[in-house]
Amino acid sequence: MRDTTLAADRRMAVPIPVRDWRHTLRVLALTAPALVLMLGFLIIPLVAVILLSFTDYQLGASSLAVIGFDNYVEMARDQTVRISLVNTFIYVAIVVPASVALGLGAALLIEVDASLRGFYRSTYFLPVMATLIAMAVVWEFMLDQRFGVVNIFLRSIGFGSYDWLHDRSLVLYTLCGIGIWQSVGFNMVLFMAGLTAIPRELYEAADVDGARSALDRFTLVTWPLLGPVTVFTVVITAIRAFQVFDTVNVLTDGGPNKASEVLLHTIYKEGFVYFRDGYAAALIVVFLAFILALSAIRVFVLDKRTRTS
Amino acid sequence: MRRERRGVLVRIVRHAILLCGAIVMAAPFVWMVATSLKPKNEIFATEFHLLPKTWGAVENYHAALTQVPLLHYLFNGAVVTIAIFVLQVVVNMPAAYALAKVRFRGRALMFGAVLFCLLIPYQAVALPIYIFFAQVGLLNTYAALVLPFTISVFGIFLMRQFFVSVPDDLIDAARIDGISEYGIVWKVMAPTAIPAITAFGIFSLVAHWNDYFWPLIAVDNGRLFTPPLGIASLKLNGEGTAYGSLMAAATVVITPLVFAFLVAQRRFIEGVTFTGLK
C-alpha cells in the first residue's frame, strides 16, 4: 500500500489500512461537518466576495451585471474611501505601538513584585472582556463636553474642556484612546505569559556575566526572548485595530464629516445600508488584502527567526 | 524576574505608576455604576461628585429595564453564545482529532485549508453570507446569529495542537478496546483536553457575547437583539441625554461578564494566554 501521509507525520502504533472504505467513512464522520461548514461559511463566501466585486449587484435590485474593474476604479477616485483608509492607518499606527508598549510596561511592572499582582492583573484585564459597545457608551458620557467627568477634571486643573467626540481634529484620536484602553490588558497578559516562560537560569547566567542593572537584564535577556511574543502581539493588535468598527458606529457614525470614518464602517455603510453590494465587495477585497498582509508579516518574521536562532 | 524582596522605593514607584494606570482602566466601570445610581439633576452637574447625594437608582434601572426588554436581550445573548459554543465543540473537536491522530488522504490539504482560513476575518465573508441568508429567509432568526460561527478554524487549530501532544498509547488502547474513532473523541480526548476546551470556551463565549458587527446586520427585529445591539439601540433611538438609564443598562449588560470574570479569573487569563500563544 502506498503511504500517502505527510513526511512530518507521527508514528502510529496500530496501523490502519489507509484505503479501507470503512476508514474513509470514519474519517468523514469526524471531519464532514467541519469541512462542509468551512466550505460553506468561509471558502465559498470568500470566493463569492471576490467575484461580487466585479459586479454591480445591489441587494433588492432586479439586475446583476458584470462590470469588470469599475468598482475598483470608482474606489480609487472615491474621496470618502481615501479618507477612510487614511483614518484607518492613522488609527492602527497609534493604537498598536501605544497598547503594545503600555502592555509590555504593565506586564514588566506587575511581574517585578508580588504585591497586589492579582489585583492589578484583574483591573488591567477588565476592559478587554467588557462589552465594548457598553463601555463605549460610558466613555461617551465621560467625555461629554459639559458634563463629562474627564472635562470636569481638566477644568479643575486649569485646562479647558474639549469636545472629544465632536471636534473634527480630536475625534479620531479620542477613538484611538478608547482603542488603546481596551487593548492594553490583552497585550499585558500575553507579555506576562512570555515573561514567565523565560527561564530563571538565564538571568542568573547574565548576572554572572556581569549584567547587574535592571536595564542590562532587560536588553540582554528579556527583550530578545520576548521577540516572538512581541511580534505576535503587534500583529494581533494591528489586525484587531484594523477591524475597528463598534466605537465608530455607535459613537460617531464616521463623523463629524468623515473625520472618524474607518474602512470597516465604510464597508458596512456601502454594503448593508446603501446595499451597493458589488462596490462593498470591492472594498472588502482591499480590507482582506491588508489583513492578509499583516498576517503574512507574522509568518514571515517568525519563520525567519526560527531559522536564524 | 520574580525577586520577592525589592527596595522600598522601587515598590512605591511601582505602585504609584500601576495605580495611576489602574485608575484609568477602572474609571469607566466605576463611573458607570456611580452614574446609574444618580438622579438626573446630579448627572448634569458640572462639579465632580462620585457618590450620589440622592438615590436615583430605582428610576434609572426601572427605565433601563422597561424602555427596552433588556433582560430578554441578556437571555438572547446566553442562548446564542451557548448554542454557538456547544455546536463549535461538536463540529470542531472531532475534526481536530482527525487532523491530529488519524491518518488519511488529504489530511495535509485539510490542515492547509484550516491554516488558510485562520487568516480570514469574519467581517470579510459576512456580506455573501448575509445575501444568502436574505434570499432563503434566514435573517432575523436565532439560526442566523448562530450558524456562521459554528465553524471555528481557530478551535480546530487549538484543539489539534493540544491533541497532537496526547500520547498515542492512550488512543491505541482505546482502539484495541473497540471504541470507534468518533467515540475516542469524546471518551478519550475530551477528558484530557478539559483545560483547552475551557480556554476555548471562555474565548468563544466572551467573543460572541460582545459581538456587534454580525448581529447588527443579521437581525433587526428587537426580539432577537443581543446585549450589544440592545445598548446600541437604546442609545441611538432614545433621547440623547437619558444618561442615567443608559448607564444602568450598560451596568446590567456588563455585570454577567464581570461577575463571571471575577469568579473565574484564573481561567479567563489562562484562556487568553493559551489561545494567544497557541
Next chain:
Amino acid sequence: MLKVSSLRKSAMLAVAAAGMLCGGQALAQTKTTVTVQYPLGFIFDKVFVQLKDEFEKQNPDITVSYLPATKEYEDAAQTALRQAITKQLPDVALQAINLQRLFVDRGIAVELSPFIAKEKDWKGQGFSDSMMALSRFGGKQYGLAFAASTPIIYINEDLVRKAGGDPDRFPTTWDGIFALSKKIGALGGDNVGLYHSWQITGNWMWQALVFSYGGRMMDEAEKNVAFNGEGGKHAIDLLGRMVREGGMPDLAQEAARNTFFAGKLGIWTESTSLLRVADDGVAGKFKWRTVPFPVPGPNAKLPTGGAAAMMFTKDPARQVAAWKFMKFITGPTGATLMVKGTGYMPPNSLPANDPAMLKSYYETRPNYLTSLSQQPYMTAWYAFPGENNLKIIAVIKDRLQSVVDKSAEPQAALSAMAADVQKLLPK
C-alpha cells in the same frame, strides 16, 4: 429551513419566553394588530399616542402597535428597505414624501386604488386632488399624505430688537438678513446670528435654496443634474455667504435647535413642523415668531416637506385594518390632531376651513399661518431616480459640509457635487 431540532426547540422556547416577557401583547387573538413605523420621534411621539387612542376607541377590534421611531426620514427609508429584505416590514409606514418612489419602484408599497374605490365620497372627506397628487406615481395611488411643510424662518424677537431690527418688518431678502445677522453676532455673549439647517433630512434646505432661485435638481428628461445651473450657483454662493457674512457656525442640527431654545440664536431656518417642539423648547423664555422664507426668484419655488402613509402589508386581513388606520390618521380628525401636536400643514382639505377643527386654532396662532402663506410656491421635494437615492443624499450633504466648514470654495464644491451625483445616476 434549518432542521436542527435542538435549535428549533430552543428557538421555540425563546419565542415563548419572549412572548411571556412581552406581556403576551403579540399573542392577542381576538383583535387584529396593525404595526406602524413612523420617524422623527421627537416631533411625532405624542401625536401618535393620541392618534392611537382615538383610533382604538373608534375601532375596538383593532390594536395599533408602534415600532421604535426612526430618527429621521432617511433612517426611515433605510430601515424599511432593510426590513423588506429581512421580511420584517411593518403594516403601515410613514415615509418622506420624496422617498415614496423608492418603495414604489421596488414593489414594496401596496397600490391603494382598490381601497379608495370602495370608499363613498372620498373627496368629500377632504382627500382632495392636490393631496392625492403628492403620492401618485405612474397614475396610481401609493400613499396618503399625512403631513406637509415648507421651510420658514424662526426669529428670536428679543435678539432682533437688540440688534436694532424690527420683527414686524423683518427683511425679506438675504442681504437684509445677513446685515441683521451680523449685528446679532456682534452683540457678543456667544449669541449666534444665523443658522440655516442645511443638514436637514433629504437635503431639503439645499433644495429650498436652489428652488427659491428658480433652479432645478435635474433636467426635464431626468438624465442630467441641473442643480449646477444658475439657480444652483446662486444657492451655493448664498450658503458660502451665510458662513462668511452671516457668521453661521458649523453646528450639528440638534445643537442649533438647542441654541435657539436657549435664546442664543437669532435667525433660524427650519421646517414649520417644529412649531410645537419650539413652543415646548422655548417655554416662554423669550418672544419668538416665524417669518416667510426669502424667494428671490425668478420663478421661485419651495420644496414641500412632510410624510405620507404607505401600506406595506400584503396580507388581505391586515390590509383591511391597515387601510382603516391610514384613512383615519390622514382624514380630517387625524389631521387636526396632527396639526395641533406639531407645526405641519394638513394635506387633508377639510380641517383648515372647519371652525370646529382648525379654523379658530389658526386664527389664534399666527406662526402657523407663515407656512400656509407659502402654499403658492409649493413644489415637489425632489428624489433622484435610480437605486442610489440614499447615497446621493449623503454625497450632497458631504459637499455642503465642505462649504460650511470652509474646506472648499462654494463653486468648486458645487461642481464636485454635480460630478459625484451624476456618477450615481442610472446610465
